[in-house]
Amino acid sequence: xxxxxxxxxxxxxxxxxxxxxxSEMGKKPMVIDVGLVPLRQIEDQxxxxxxxxxxxxxxxxxxxxxxxxxxxxxxxxxxxKSPYFQYVTDDPRFxxxxxxxxxxxxxxxxxxxxxxxxxGLMRFSDEDFENFPIDFEDVLPFYKxxxxxxxxxxxxxxxxxxxxNVENLQEPLKLSKNSQKIWNYYSKHRSHIQEKHISLGRPRxxxxxxAYGKRERCQYDNxxxxxxxxxxxxxxxxxxQELVLHDKIVYKSGFFVDRWKEKExxxxxxxxxxxxxxxxxxxxxxxxxxxxxxxxxxxxLKSREDHKTKLKLTDNPALQFPFFFPGSFGKSLxxxxxxxxxxxxxxxxxxxxxxxxxxxxxxxxxxxxEFFDKFPFPASDxxxxxxxxLPGMMASxxxxxxxxxxYAELSLTQANDVDIVGTGxxxxxxxxxxxxxxxxxxxxxxxxxxxxxxSHGNGIHYGGALPMSLNPASAYETTIEGELPENKNVYIxxxxxxxxxxxxxxxxxxxxxAMRIAKACGMS
Ligand SMILES: Cc1cc2nc3c(=O)[nH]c(=O)nc-3n(C[C@H](O)[C@H](O)[C@H](O)COP(=O)(O)OP(=O)(O)OC[C@H]3O[C@@H](n4cnc5c(N)ncnc54)[C@H](O)[C@@H]3O)c2cc1C
Numbered sequence: 001x002x003x004x005x006x007x008x009x010x011x012x013x014x015x016x017x018x019x020x021x022x023s024e025m026g027k028k029p030m031v032i033d034v035g036l037v038p039l040r041q042i043e044d045q046x047x048x049x050x051x052x053x054x055x056x057x058x059x060x061x062x063x064x065x066x067x068x069x070x071x072x073x074x075x076x077x078x079x080x081k082s083p084y085f086q087y088v089t090d091d092p093r094f095x096x097x098x099x100x101x102x103x104x105x106x107x108x109x110x111x112x113x114x115x116x117x118x119x120g121l122m123r124f125s126d127e128d129f130e131n132f133p134i135d136f137e138d139v140l141p142f143y144k145x146x147x148x149x150x151x152x153x154x155x156x157x158x159x160x161x162x163x164x165n166v167e168n169l170q171e172p173l174k175l176s177k178n179s180q181k182i183w184n185y186y187s188k189h190r191s192h193i194q195e196k197h198i199s200l201g202r203p204r205x206x207x208x209x210x211a212y213g214k215r216e217r218c219q220y221d222n223x224x225x226x227x228x229x230x231x232x233x234x235x236x237x238x239x240x241q242e243l244v245l246h247d248k249i250v251y252k253s254g255f256f257v258d259r260w261k262e263k264e265x266x267x268x269x270x271x272x273x274x275x276x277x278x279x280x281x282x283x284x285x286x287x288x289x290x291x292x293x294x295x296x297x298x299x300x301l302k303s304r305e306d307h308k309t310k311l312k313l314t315d316n317p318a319l320q321f322p323f324f325f326p327g328s329f330g331k332s333l334x335x336x337x338x339x340x341x342x343x344x345x346x347x348x349x350x351x352x353x354x355x356x357x358x359x360x361x362x363x364x365x366x367x368x369x370e371f372f373d374k375f376p377f378p379a380s381d382x383x384x385x386x387x388x389x390l391p392g393m394m395a396s397x398x399x400x401x402x403x404x405x406x407y408a409e410l411s412l413t414q415a416n417d418v419d420i421v422g423t424g425x426x427x428x429x430x431x432x433x434x435x436x437x438x439x440x441x442x443x444x445x446x447x448x449x450x451x452x453x454x455s456h457g458n459g460i461h462y463g464g465a466l467p468m469s470l471n472p473a474s475a476y477e478t479t480i481e482g483e484l485p486e487n488k489n490v491y492i493x494x495x496x497x498x499x500x501x502x503x504x505x506x507x508x509x510x511x512x513x514a515m516r517i518a519k520a521c522g523m524s
Contacts, residue, residue, distance in 0.1 A: 002266050002283035004030045004250075006521060009257045009269070009299065011035060012112020014290035014494035016236035016243075017511035018518035020149065021142070023248035025522045031240070032271060032282065034108035035253025036087050038228040045231065048222035048365065049335040060084050060226050061367065068367065075103045075455050078366040079116045079225050087228075088116050092274055094256045095417050097294065102408045102422030103457040104313070106294050110253060111237035113292070113460060118340050118397075119233055120359060120505040121152050122204035123164040127355060128502035128509075131404070133470045133480050134516075142512035150234045151212030152204050152508075158194070159201030162346050162355065162504070170208030173218050176337035176362050178325050178394050183343065185443040196441055197348035203341040203359065204508075206234030214238065222365040224339040255280065259303040260287055260490065267489060286489040286521055288482075290514060293462035293496045294410065294418060300466065300476070300484070300492075301412040310409040311466070311476060313420060316459035316501050317406075317427050319398040319435055322363075322371065323446040328392030339365025342394075347438045349400070351430055357503040358398040358438075363390060396444075398435050399459065400427065402501040407464060408457065422456045461506045463498030481524075482517035489524075493517045 006022060008015050011033035022029045042060050044051070051057055062068040063083035071081040080089050088109045097106065107113045123143050129135045143164070153170035154163070175183060186193060186200040193200070211217045215238065216231040223230060229237060243249040255271040262268075269282045289296045297311050345358040363371070368386055371393075375382045408422035432451045439446050469477040472485040482491045493514040495506065 002285055004282065004284040006030075006286045006288060007032055007269050007282060007284040008288045008290060009033075010112065010289070010291035010295070010494070011110050011236070011240055011251070011253070012107065012290065012292060012494070013114040013236045013507050013511050014514040015288075016111070016239040017146065017514040018288050018290055018493045019243055019249050020239055021515035021518040022522050023243055025519070027522050028248060028250065029288075030250040030252060030282070030284070032252045032255050032257060032269065033110060034092060034256050034274065035110040036090055036108050037110050038084055038087055040084050041229065042084070042223065042227050045219065045221065045223065045227065047220075047336060048226065075458055076105065077458070077460070078370050080105070082225050082367070084226060084228055085116050088113065092256060094258070094272060095298065097418045097420065098413070099420045099457070100422065101424035101456060102313075102420045103455045104294050104408075104420055104462065105458065105460055106292055108256075110240065111235050114236040114507065115228060117235070117507065118359070119205040119207055120203060120341060120344075121150060121206050121234075121508040122505060123166070124502060124504050124506070124509045125162045125164070128504050130502075131500040133468050133499070139509060139512040139516055142515040143508065145515065146508060146511055149239070150206050151208060151215065152206055153208035154202045154204040157201035158199040159344055159346060162199075163204050166204070169204075170212055171210050172202045173207065173209055173338045174220070175342055176364075177334050178328060178392070179342035179360060179362070181325060182360060182442060182444065189443075193441055196438075198438055198441055199346050200442065201344055203344040205341060207232050207338075214242070218338060220336040220338055222335065222337070222339045225365045225367070257291065257299060259299060261303070262487065286491065288491045288493045288518060288521055290493040292494060293465050294420070296492060296494055296496045297410050297465040298412060298418050302416060304475075307412050307414055309476060310411045312464045313408040313410045313462060314402045314404075314406075314464035314501055315457060315462045316399045316402055316503065317425075317456075318400065318454035318459045319427060319432060320452040320454065321396045321398070321435070321439060321446045321450050322393055323396060323439055323444040324389070325392040325394075326445065330388050331391045333391045334364060337362050337364050345396075345438075345442070349431070349434060351434055352401065354401050355503055356398060356400055356435070357505070358396050361395050361397060363393055363395055396439060399461075399503045399505070400431065401503045402463070404500060410465060420457070425456055427453050459501075461495065461501050463495040463501045463506075466492050466496040467499045468497045481520035483520075491517055491521045
């Protein structure tokens with residue numbers, strides 16, 4: 001008998017959820033992971049602005065060797081450039097990723113990209129499952145388990161028709177002063193705004209006003225961009241730690257999985273130890289691959305020694321806009337607000353005939369240099385202008401659904417590197433125009449010229465490489481239980497199986513679906 005019944009590859013959100021489900025079924029899987037961890041933490045978790053006044057913060061703000069600015073050469077969201085978060089996208093370089101017109105972000109961290117996420121954890125609606133062979137009811141039991149496990153805050157409000165009427169939501173966070181202004185405007189003009197098919201509400205996030213389980217209450221310390229393993233933000237690491245503590249999983253970090261091999265009714269997982277680069281083989285009955293879409297695709301192509309197939313890679317196109325409250329220009333900056341999403345917005349795009357989702361975020365936590373080059377003045381004037389303008393500025397992050405016609409192609413080169421070729425497609429101007437009109441309907445001051453189009457692949461919600469199908473027609477489609485039809489007992493449990501990426505942030509569904517697949521794997 002092999003040593004392990006089930007091996008899970010990866011330790012991000014998908015893998016942690018699969019492990020949680022299997023542990024509930026009395027299974028004890030081995031979770032194998034590269035598993036990079038933060039090298040440093042900010043010792044005293046005070047408020048960012050108190051720290052700035054009382055001590056030298058160079059090390060965590062820009063890095064002792066100005067790492068923040070080096071990272072800027074890559075196209076990375078602000079949080080991933082932050083010195084103490086840079087480990088999340090460090091790469092042990094067992095292979096290269098060649099990218100043309102695409103900017104996929106991969107992680108080899110314990111907890112994966114989820115250690116740096118914005119914590120937006122909401123359900124898909126029926127509409128979001130439109131292109132999937134499964135529907136809302138198939139994942140509902142797992143949504144419920146995850147919501148209880150994580151403790152998601154929010155209220156049942158105008159966004160409930162989209163995010164679901166969830167029982168036991170945790171108390172939402174206090175709004176920043178500027179967000180309160182948006183909320184007041186919306187409350188006053190609600191029926192008129194809703195006639196335009198625009199709704200506003202509290203976000204569903206894995207952080208709350210009160211403590212939940214081992215997670216502390218929100219600190220309003222603006223350290224969200226700087227402090228990995230922040231005690232008040234849920235990350236998949238919390239789930240892994242709990243499972244290890246209760247002896248429900250074996251967690252093996254420090255191993256890069258290269259491929260699997262079927263051998264006499266068993267499966268061998270072939271991995272390289274990071275420290276020694278030595279090859280190790282682990283025997284198991286079944287594997288669940290949840291290494292993030294790019295890595296999962298590579299493991300599958302490598303195991304099949306397939307250097308020809310081009311897999312589809314799809315993700316959300318996204319837009320960012322700053323918007324302004326001139327009445328707050330020159331006032332003092334609110335230093336104890338929550339530095340991530342304050343409010344969520346949904347509107348129906350007439351152009352796409354689909355739902356679009358926006359998050360309104362505070363700009364008190366990220367580095368000021370993120371906005372520095374957006375102003376047209378000389379450097380010293382820009383700095384002064386920013387000081388003046390920042391108390392009256394927020395930003396919106398708008399996600400559009402993926403377009404089935406626009407995708408990148410991922411293949412394995414002869415040298416076993418990954419090659420990704422995108423289209424360089426940019427969001428067309430009419431959609432930017434539409435988004436600006438929506439923001440203006442909410443009383444927000446912004447301009448089309450401020451729009452920043454997130455580059456292709458930087459939406460960070462990847463999918464489509466190994467889509468689910470009721471009747472898989474190729475070796476690269478999975479069954480609806482996530483199993484590869486030509487490789488019995490090999491299951492795919494991350495975004496690879498998603499048939500499209502709707503506008504709704506997909507990580508809660510990613511996790512719920514991973515649990516659904518893990519259940520099928522554990523039962524078969
Ligand atoms: C700044 C930022 C903000 C975000 N905000 C949100 C949000 O608000 N809401 C939302 O829904 N989503 C958000 N996301 C996206 C979300 O974080 C990801 O979609 C999600 O975490 C993906 O999880 P995953 O487990 O599928 O993959 P990953 O997070 O990529 O995890 C992959 C795991 O596999 C391991 N691994 C990879 N390759 C190998 C290998 N060969 N051998 C062994 N182990 C391997 C890695 O170590 C890692 O543990 C955000 C992402 C970022 C970066």
